Amino acid sequence: ILDGMVGEINEEQRTQLTLVKSSADHLLSLINDILDISKIEAGKVELSLEEFRLDDAMREVIESFLPIASLKNIKILSNIPEGVTLYSDRRRLKQVLTNLVSNAIKFTDRGSIQIVAKVLNDSNLEVHVIDTGTGIRKEDLGKLFAPFQQVDASLTKHYEGTGLGLHLTKRLVTLMGGNISVESEFGKGSDFTFTIPLRYT
Numbered sequence: 001i002l003d004g005m006v007g008e009i010n011e012e013q014r015t016q017l018t019l020v021k022s023s024a025d026h027l028l029s030l031i032n033d034i035l036d037i038s039k040i041e042a043g044k045v046e047l048s049l050e051e052f053r054l055d056d057a058m059r060e061v062i063e064s065f066l067p068i069a070s071l072k073n074i075k076i077l078s079n080i081p082e083g084v085t086l087y088s089d090r091r092r093l094k095q096v097l098t099n100l101v102s103n104a105i106k107f108t109d110r111g112s113i114q115i116v117a118k119v120l121n122d123s124n125l126e127v128h129v130i131d132t133g134t135g136i137r138k139e140d141l142g143k144l145f146a147p148f149q150q151v152d153a154s155l156t157k158h159y160e161g162t163g164l165g166l167h168l169t170k171r172l173v174t175l176m177g178g179n180i181s182v183e184s185e186f187g188k189g190s191d192f193t194f195t196i197p198l199r200y201t
Contacts (some may be wrong), residue, residue: 047089054084087199096110100129108133136184
């Protein structure tokens, strides 16, 4: 209906239908996160390994966020080496990056999101997602990757979320043979960093 396949709709109808679609997308995302976590915990997730270019995969993720970033007047900046090839799970890498960029945009009301990738010792890929958002208090950092946790409810109560995204992200990075960490300064922003091998073994 939003695509105009059944005829013209007015602005109020478009607003209400957009709300319905947004809610449906949110529920679908929640269901998929729960299913993914359940599969990982049951040992039922196998990586789909393939050779792919890093810059192509990351560019697809970044471009998907440009419209929402533009609406919030947030710049997305990237520094990604060209020609780097990975042997890993392309879909899972994009899922990890999507979760981190989505979170960064959600908790950033002004400034920018930076995505920086670099190769370490010719064997590992390190990716930073840096935002100028609300930041995280030191005492809350330990809760970040636990399931169903949202830190500082007084600050984040107006942000949608289930507290599953970062838990799933950590599980996926671990599954790909890597690790993830965060540095943050409350009120100034956060730097989420994950490292995975260029060639999964």
